[in-house]
Amino acid sequence: MWTGSSSIAWLITAALLASACGSSTPASATSDATDSAIDSTADTDQGLTAFCQGSAAKVQRGSTVVSPAAVSSSELVLDCCMGVVARFHAADAIGARVDVLIRGMGGNPPAGDLDLANPPTGLAVNIASDGTMVTASLSGTVRLDRPANYVDPSHVSLCAEVHAPGSPLDGVRLYVSSFPVASLGAQDRLTFKLLSDPKVTAQTAATMPLASLVLATEPVIRLSSIAWYEGGKHRAFWDQLATTAALRNKVGNVSTQGVPFVVEADGERIYLGTFYSLISSQTFAGPTIVMENLSADGFTIDPAYPAPITGADPRSDPRILKVLTEMGKLVP
Numbered sequence: 310m311w312t313g314s315s316s317i318a319w320l321i322t323a324a325l326l327a328s329a330c331g332s333s334t335p336a337s338a339t340s341d342a343t344d345s346a347i348d349s350t351a352d353t354d355q356g357l358t359a360f361c362q363g364s365a366a367k368v369q370r371g372s373t374v375v376s377p378a379a380v381s382s383s384e385l386v387l388d389c390c391m392g393v394v395a396r397f398h399a400a401d402a403i404g405a406r407v408d409v410l411i412r413g414m415g416g417n418p419p420a421g422d423l424d425l426a427n428p429p430t431g432l433a434v435n436i437a438s439d440g441t442m443v444t445a446s447l448s449g450t451v452r453l454d455r456p457a458n459y460v461d462p463s464h465v466s467l468c469a470e471v472h473a474p475g476s477p478l479d480g481v482r483l484y485v486s487s488f489p490v491a492s493l494g495a496q497d498r499l500t501f502k503l504l505s506d507p508k509v510t511a512q513t514a515a516t517m518p519l520a521s522l523v524l525a526t527e528p529v530i531r532l533s534s535i536a537w538y539e540g541g542k543h544r545a546f547w548d549q550l551a552t553t554a555a556l557r558n559k560v561g562n563v564s565t566q567g568v569p570f571v572v573e574a575d576g577e578r579i580y581l582g583t584f585y586s587l588i589s590s591q592t593f594a595g596p597t598i599v600m601e602n603l604s605a606d607g608f609t610i611d612p613a614y615p616a617p618i619t620g621a622d623p624r625s626d627p628r629i630l631k632v633l634t635e636m637g638k639l640v641p
Contacts, residue, residue, distance in 0.1 A: 316562045334380055340441055357449055361468035361484045369482040370403040377582055381537035382465065382490040382637035383548050390414045390433065391493055393453060393490045395465050396537065398640050404477060408437040409467060418453050436471060438478055438534045445473035454487070459494035462636060470544045493635035497535035501582075503529055503560070511567030511583035511593055519578050525570055529559040536607075538638050543596075543624045546607040553603045565589040572596075572623075574632050581624035585614050592616060596624050 360369060365377035379398040385391060392412035400406050411418055412433045420427050425447040428434065434451065436443050449469035455461060464487045473479045491498075502524040504514060514522060517625035536548035547553070560568050567583040597614040612618035631640035 319466070333531060348569050350418060357468060357470050357482060359484075360482050361449070364486060366397070366485040366488065367482070368397050368399040368403060368407070368484075369421075370477075370480065373402050375399045375402045377388060377639040378485075380485050380488055380637070381640050382408065382488060383536055384463070384490055384493055384533075385410065386493070387412070391417050391435075393463060393465055395467060395485060395488060395490075397485075398537070398540040403481060406436040407471075407478065407481065407552065409469070409481065410435040410437065410629065411467075412455060415619075416452075417455060420453075420455075422450050422452050425451055438476075443472050443473050443476050443478055445476065445478065456492065459492055462489035462491055462495065464488060464492055489635060489637040490530060491638065493533060495529065495622060496531045496638060498555075498575055498636065499532040499535075499629065500528035501530035501570050502527075502573065507561070508566075509569065511569040511585070512591060514569040514581055514583075515595065517594070519581055520580070521538050521572065522569075522578075529556060529570065532632065532638070535638055537640050538633050538640065540625070540630065540633070541641050543610040543612075544607060545610075550593060553605055554609070556603070556608070557600065560584045560600070565591060565592060566589070567597075570598075572629065574626070577628060579626045579629055582610065589614075594618070 367376040368378045390412040397407045452466040470480045534551035593614045
């Protein structure tokens with residue numbers, strides 16, 4: 310093995326998954342900007358092996374190389390198969406986010422270093438770009454290391470070149486070394502929970518010690534709900550079956566009082582936030598998710614409502630960022 314791992318962003322929709330399950334040809338992804346360094350003087354004649362070196366994830370298109378490239382990941386559990394998706398957030402350099410779906414037909418992908426040009430029986434690798442499956446082949450290698458338990462993350466390593474004549478992705482190179490993929494058993498490492506008493510408003514909850522709040526048992530948002538989280542904008546994008554409609558149903562009517570929630574990381578309470586409505590004239594001096602601002606592909610956590618937050622920003626608490634990083638969810 311080698312040395313070294315949109316306005317509406319691409320979600321793994323039912324139609325896309327159905328298409329992927331019925332095909333073993335590569336597919337492709339959505340548009341996202343990153344803060345990664347871009348080198349437009351790269352040697353385009355270097356071999357794939359030379360490209361796939363070091364610890365930083367990379368994307369190359371022509372003479373442009375993004376390194377380090379922002380990457381996120383998710384576990385895939387489908388009717389047809391199991392596997393992972395690794396997303397390369399490099400739209401600023403190549404015009405699209407590129408997603409690589411790695412699936413084991415009928416179960417997990419085979420173990421070991423796998424030749425993408427001659428994939429073994431049971432392995433299907435697809436590429437997606439801006440939500441559209443791309444007919445392509447791949448050369449290079451891929452490896453998926455599964456943990457011995459259902460809590461620790463899997464790790465994917467990929468060194469690949471896309472061959473898609475006529476497509477903007479033709480010749481794109483992708484490299485990541487041992488990148489984490491959150492297991493479904495770790496879905497509660499990050500949770501957003503309502504209070505058990507729906508009569509407690511956000512204003513009332515803000516006057517109470519965080520530790521004294523009685524929380525609902527079931528989260529309305531959890532780690533497995535999130536495909537990736539943009540740390541700079543505090544914007545989360547839905548993963549697989551999580552939807553805005555489902556969140557609205559769980560939260561219910563927020564009226565003008567707001568519906569409070571508590572964010573927990575690894576079981577530790579981090580901050581009090583609220584679901585709020587634009588019709589409210591009341592302020593809230595803490596993280597806020599405005600229901601009217603929810604989009605089909607995710608949600609944004611504002612610093613406060615409506616004024617900017619003062620003091621330390623709890624949205625960037627190191628304990629939250631630790632979970633998102635360790636589980637392959639955090640991008641710039």
